[in-house]
Amino acid sequence: MTPPALPLVDEVGSAAAPASMQAWVIRPERLGEPVDAMRLETIGVPEPGPGEVLVRVMAAGVNYNLVWAAMGKPVSIFRYTGDDFHIGGSDASGVVAAVGPGVQRWQPGDEVVIHCNQSCGECPECNGFDPMACSEQKIWGYETNWGSFAEFTRVQAQQLVPKPKHLSWEEAASYALVYFTAYRMLVDQANLQAGDNVLVWGAGGGLGSMALQLCRLYGANAVAVVSSEDKVDLCKRLGAIAVIDRREFDLVDRDAGEPNLAEMKRFGKAIRSATGGRDPDIVFEHVGAATFPTSVFVCKTFGRVVICGATSGFSLNFDVRYLWMRQKSIIGSHFANAYQATRANQLIIERKIMPVLMRTFPFAECPIPHQMMRENAHLGKMVVLVGAETTGLGVRP
Numbered sequence: 001m002t003p004p005a006l007p008l009v010d011e012v013g014s015a016a017a018p019a020s021m022q023a024w025v026i027r028p029e030r031l032g033e034p035v036d037a038m039r040l041e042t043i044g045v046p047e048p049g050p051g052e053v054l055v056r057v058m059a060a061g062v063n064y065n066l067v068w069a070a071m072g073k074p075v076s077i078f079r080y081t082g083d084d085f086h087i088g089g090s091d092a093s094g095v096v097a098a099v100g101p102g103v104q105r106w107q108p109g110d111e112v113v114i115h116c117n118q119s120c121g122e123c124p125e126c127n128g129f130d131p132m133a134c135s136e137q138k139i140w141g142y143e144t145n146w147g148s149f150a151e152f153t154r155v156q157a158q159q160l161v162p163k164p165k166h167l168s169w170e171e172a173a174s175y176a177l178v179y180f181t182a183y184r185m186l187v188d189q190a191n192l193q194a195g196d197n198v199l200v201w202g203a204g205g206g207l208g209s210m211a212l213q214l215c216r217l218y219g220a221n222a223v224a225v226v227s228s229e230d231k232v233d234l235c236k237r238l239g240a241i242a243v244i245d246r247r248e249f250d251l252v253d254r255d256a257g258e259p260n261l262a263e264m265k266r267f268g269k270a271i272r273s274a275t276g277g278r279d280p281d282i283v284f285e286h287v288g289a290a291t292f293p294t295s296v297f298v299c300k301t302f303g304r305v306v307i308c309g310a311t312s313g314f315s316l317n318f319d320v321r322y323l324w325m326r327q328k329s330i331i332g333s334h335f336a337n338a339y340q341a342t343r344a345n346q347l348i349i350e351r352k353i354m355p356v357l358m359r360t361f362p363f364a365e366c367p368i369p370h371q372m373m374r375e376n377a378h379l380g381k382m383v384v385l386v387g388a389e390t391t392g393l394g395v396r397p
């Protein structure tokens with residue numbers, strides 16, 4: 001299943017779009033495991049409308065949202081788009097192939113990274129508050145069609161940020177969704193400060209590996225939580241002051257299915273032994289049901305639990321007394337706006353934060369990393385090469 005040869009843009013700078021392209025597509029009738037739901041199809045290349053850009057995708061990052069989309073859980077993504085096909089993928093690096101009417105800031109040949117927030121651009125929220133509050137706000141490649149697992153993708157011009165020149169296409173495709181999300185969570189929503197102690201769940205994963213680096217950059221102390229030996233070294237290299245193996249704790253009572261208070265206390269003790277006796281000022285949450293009761297419990301009095309996801313389940317069962325008696329806050333957070341994405345991207349350009357790309361796959365194997373992610377059998381970020389013929393291309397002097 002090799003895609004048809006298209007003019008390579010890596011050294012040329014731009015390429016005209018053909019009429020059709022190869023794309024990994026999900027259809028309503030085959031929702032299920034990613035390896036079954038995703039199929040390679042030939043599909044028409046979309047035209048950029050006003051304020052939109054067509055990008056030749058060079059590499060595309062793997063994210064958990066395509067696992068949700070493939071499985072049709074917790075909702076079918078066809079409910080959002082109304083289409084009978086879905087091209088997922090919310091991370092990409094690429095080259096601008098064409099711009100729609102009214103686009104001023106970008107032109108064909110520009111090398112870009114794409115952030116995944118779309119909004120209407122016209123409402124007061126978009127123009128004076130926060131595009132994340134726009135009633136039309138959507139995550140590109142999840143709640144919209146024409147995501148990055150295709151040779152071309154159609155995005156809003158405001159979604160583009162410059163590709164850091166020192167990164168290869170695959171490195172540049174690996175970080176935007178998780179890193180910009182972690183940036184908004186910690187820097188804007190949870191007000192990360194030097195000296196804060198931060199508990200980072202899933203620290204060897206996509207979000208977690210960027211959260212660790214942000215903590216280090218801001219002078220905060222990150223305590224990483226992982227479930228395998230191979231993630232320990234990675235977390236330490238990314239700046240964790242200590243790494244806790246969650247397999248040593250039964251945080252949920254297996255028989256009762258309830259939070260296990262004795263084990264949560266023991267877990268809290270393990271955190272304090274890493275931080276010199278202090279509870280976490282911030283808990284970085286995205287696991288949900290399996291960890292949230294513990295997150296609320298171990299968080300410092302007046303501390304913040306900032307949450308953007310629920311890999312292990314959306315219905316949370318926690319003892320709210322630990323929240324109100326100790327005046328803790330739960331803060332919801334969702335991706336990032338273009339300003340936050342640009343500020344965060346600048347830290348990558350300045351080499352203060354680095355992508356954590358662990359594995360690259362050819363386009364023909366696109367469903368495999370998604371299945372690995374579904375089974376938690378991966379480490380850090382995975383990327384699929386699309387237009388880039390091989391790894392290591394795209395680095396500019």
Ligand SMILES: NC(=O)c1ccc[n+]([C@@H]2O[C@H](COP(=O)([O-])OP(=O)(O)OC[C@H]3O[C@@H](n4cnc5c(N)ncnc54)[C@H](OP(=O)(O)O)[C@@H]3O)[C@@H](O)[C@H]2O)c1
Binds near residue numbers: 177336
């Ligand atoms: N709202 C947003 O904008 C946004 C953006 C990005 C991601 N998300 C969501 O955030 C979640 C994580 O995304 P990601 O890209 O970081 O995924 P990831 O790379 O798969 O990392 C998730 C980590 O969670 C940990 N984990 C899984 N099950 C767990 C459990 N039962 N208990 C404790 N830890 C568990 C795993 O680490 P260990 O097994 O090593 O502990 C895993 O490495 C996903 O649900 C995703 O949809 C939301």
